[in-house]
Amino acid sequence: MRRSALIVCSTAHLPVVERRHIDTLIAAAPRGDDGRVDVGHPDLVIEPYAYGFFVHTSIVGCGGEQPDDISPEFWAILTLAFDSDVSWVLFDRDEPVSPDLPVFPDPEHPEEYQS
Numbered sequence: 001m002r003r004s005a006l007i008v009c010s011t012a013h014l015p016v017v018e019r020r021h022i023d024t025l026i027a028a029a030p031r032g033d034d035g036r037v038d039v040g041h042p043d044l045v046i047e048p049y050a051y052g053f054f055v056h057t058s059i060v061g062c063g064g065e066q067p068d069d070i071s072p073e074f075w076a077i078l079t080l081a082f083d084s085d086v087s088w089v090l091f092d093r094d095e096p097v098s099p100d101l102p103v104f105p106d107p108e109h110p111e112e113y114q115s
Contacts, residue, residue, distance in 0.1 A: 004087040010095040011052050015071050015104045019091070022046060022053060043067040052092040057082040073102055 011019050022041070026048045029037045039046040045056035059067070060082035066075040081089050097103050 013101045
């Protein structure tokens with residue numbers, strides 16, 4: 001048995017285009033025979049959540065370079081999590097923003113992500 005850590009981060013810390021892309025992937029993802037949603041991101045392990053999504057930090061642990069389809073801001077969060085021995089990052093729409101990370105407000109939803 002092993003322990004796994006989780007951090008919770010506001011989705012506002014991801015660029016708008018990137019979080020919309022992930023939301024689109026989740027919405028279009030097929031459900032397998034086991035009931036799990038198979039989010040088809042080429043580089044990330046993503047699990048849907050009612051108010052956002054979980055992302056596994058394994059991409060950082062593979063020792064490769066930042067993939068082109070992951071923004072520097074997203075990569076920095078995953079790297080910080082991995083370096084802190086955290087396996088999963090929950091990006092939650094209801095989580096308050098952190099003053100230590102950049103914020104990317106969505107112009108189509110200005111009411112969201114109030115600090």
